[in-house]
Amino acid sequence: MPIAAMKRGVHPPDKKETALTPIRYFFPKNGAEMVYPMVQHIGAPCLPLVKIGDYVEVGQKIGDCDAMMSSPVHATVSGEVKDIREVITPTGRRCQAVVMENDGKYRDSTYCNVSIDYTQLSRNEILKHIRESGIVGMGGAGFPTHVKLNPPADKKIDTVIVNAAECEPYLTNDHRVMLEEPKRIMQGIDIILHLFPDARAIIAVEDNKRDAYELLSKMIESPRVSVMLMRTCYPQGAEKQIIQTCLNREVPSGGFPMDVGCIVQNVDTVIALHRAFHRGRPLMRKIMTIAGDAVNNPGNYKVRFGMSYRDIIEAIGGLKCEPYKIIIGGPMMGVSHYTFDIPVIKTSSAFLLFTEKESKVPPERACFRCGKCIEHCPVGLMPMELNKFAIAEHTDRFIEYHGLDCIECSCCSYICPAKRHLTQSITTTRRELLAKR
């Protein structure tokens, strides 16, 4: 069978050495400050459900709101609420947060650890439990899963794509999960397929993870599930791109996957669904690739939300040298930060600590119109032109050239031989224009 391949895109060096070691686990320090921002998803911010001085147990809901488009926040340790204050989240946003002190007892709330037979529940009860478990898309965007799994009645879903592309360099957390918890992935997929009786599921894996592909292929029990191998290419894991690769369908500009009969779920989200039903655990942890030349023990770690990145680095054995850049997320789309004192939230994926050698950007030079950015843009834009319009503030031309369709994947800046800050200028202008709308 020929391997499916995406159009355009780039293929940076993989740097996925962390795929070789099993996922490791550590508990937050006793007495550590745990910070739970009330915005860990796309949608309405949660409001704290606890007050300063309350005693909170593991898995207890500490933040929620009435809006449909929102997702509650749970405590991941037991202990006392110390403070409710404004913090900066890994996405760079400011919001309210519940601050707890870990008492090290990990006393589970009564809500936790009750397994639920979803086949006995109605559709609405299943969706309600997903919402109560605080599950959001683990690929990075944090779209509430109960909303995604509840498309309007007129949108007929025929395919669920389980996104295991993991196209960003350095990242191997999805790869390790597939190798270590394939059974749970299958059980999680069954839950989604139960919600969509007419749909089939495709687990989409890139061909730099052939071992995972082979393992999952062996594990398949249902005729409705299949595994698909895709040629490694960035940004194939982006929602619209993976639909194009797997199904050759084009999501209309401004539309959603459901417009072409699809739902895309990250493989770690599927595991979160498994945990919510089979083990009765709300979303409390994240498998995180920690890598980069500045860190002592790169690898994949199970990290509880609320821990600060400073504590994580201490827990895994510290730094080899002072990093030049700290990045939350992958090297292509992650956010660089100026401090370690930020909490892990649901949408934090990787944590990269780069030395100067790894991430120094050469000086920007004049465009010599090689057209590489156009050749590689997965959306089919003309980044060099958009860059000109952005600099000259020709917003009408920027819109005419579909600059608002940019997915901010950074392929253009990556490939540019003149090292122009294409993504930066386009993203800035795009976000300014979107904010004005």
Added chain:
Amino acid sequence: MTQPKYTVTTTPHIRSSNSIERTMYFVIISLTPAVVSGVVFFGLRALLMMVISIASAVFFEAAYQKLTGKAITVKDGSAVITGLLLALVLPSGLPLWMPVIGAFAAIVLVKQLFGGLGHNFLNPALAGRAILMAAYALPMTTAFIAPRGADAVAQATPLMRLYDGDFVPELNDFIAAFLGNISGSVGETSALALLVGGIFLLVMKVITWHIPVAFIGSVLVMGVIFGGVANGLALYHVLTGGLILGAFFMATDYPTSPVTAMGKIVFGIGCGVITMVIRLFGGFPEGVAYAILLMNLTVPLIDRYIRPQVLGRRRKRVEK
């Protein structure tokens, strides 16, 4: 304790190893077979012409940038390429001081005055050649020497002989044209050497196939339409003159060619058609240089109207 300072930037946090220099050096490497063929067929005089042309191009670039207080960028290799390409398209028997004039025109008038690398709208080497053609028409049209001659014996190029109409190429003419054993400009005669370099550029992804294939393909088609298939005249048109050099190394020049795949095809076809119109119906036996220069002028227009297909916008807005 002072907080260590971490660099904060937008994405991406890694960059490819591709650079302007890498691109330029690949182009220089790809031209070495043509340089060798020039020396083999036209002797050390050809080599001297190339050295003079490159040296003056680099000198003018550095001098201009020094005088205007700009950063000196000769290390990026683009002036070397301009100088080399200029020498390759000049008649093999041209007086040795003429390339200096051509290099001045190419570097200062065409490239630097418009803002340097990436801002010129004409191919500098070809524009330099065109200026020499206007200024020194006689040597530029007659200083072609026979290949592999001990003395510089003047000999008409195959296209001139075709133009004069008393020449029907035979099999050994085809072989000579393929290998380069014909009269012509310094680096344009050997189709073989140029194809080796052109394929190298394609393999290294410096250029794409669109312009060369469209350019050469349309010359072939025009040749067949106006010359028929039986005599192989269309193929002879491809092998002779500056076509292969132009299609792979001149028309593909980044700043002066369209940026989209479709635009490149349109540009290539335009180059091919104009080349053949000049060769078959125009006042000159050879038209590659003027074809490319004319099409250079259409590039802003092509890029304005031919844009890539944007994902999710395939259907035109029908509803609403």
